[in-house]
Amino acid sequence: MTPVAWVGSETRSLPVYIAIQDYNPEPNDLEAIPLEQGQIVEVLDNKNAASWLVRTKARPPQSGYIPGSYFETPTEYYKQRRRTRELASDNLKISDEQEAILKRDAFRA
Numbered sequence: 001m002t003p004v005a006w007v008g009s010e011t012r013s014l015p016v017y018i019a020i021q022d023y024n025p026e027p028n029d030l031e032a033i034p035l036e037q038g039q040i041v042e043v044l045d046n047k048n049a050a051s052w053l054v055r056t057k058a059r060p061p062q063s064g065y066i067p068g069s070y071f072e073t074p075t076e077y078y079k080q081r082r083r084t085r086e087l088a089s090d091n092l093k094i095s096d097e098q099e100a101i102l103k104r105d106a107f108r109a
Contacts, residue, residue: 033064
């Protein structure tokens with residue numbers, strides 16, 4: 001079933017994104033929620049790139065603000081995972097920082 005947002009008498013589907021890395025908010029940030037890499041969310045509001053309002057697909061769902069840079073569309077996410085697997089199969093040893101740079105550069109491409 002496709003998630004739907006009600007806008008007056010109209011309905012619209014909510015965009016779905018995937019977290020590209022873990023997010024652990026500061027303890028005093030009561031409007032943010034933690035996420036794990038690969039977690040699927042529905043985006044309720046992404047007008048501010050620095051802080052998206054999202055709802056998790058987990059049960060029970062949670063809503064909160066997360067920086068937009070933590071998300072990719074499912075197409076982008078799985079394309080990047082395929083590239084990462086191809087690199088790993090070439091027996092390349094890279095650090096977490098190098099992997100993050102590769103992911104960032106692939107996202108910009």
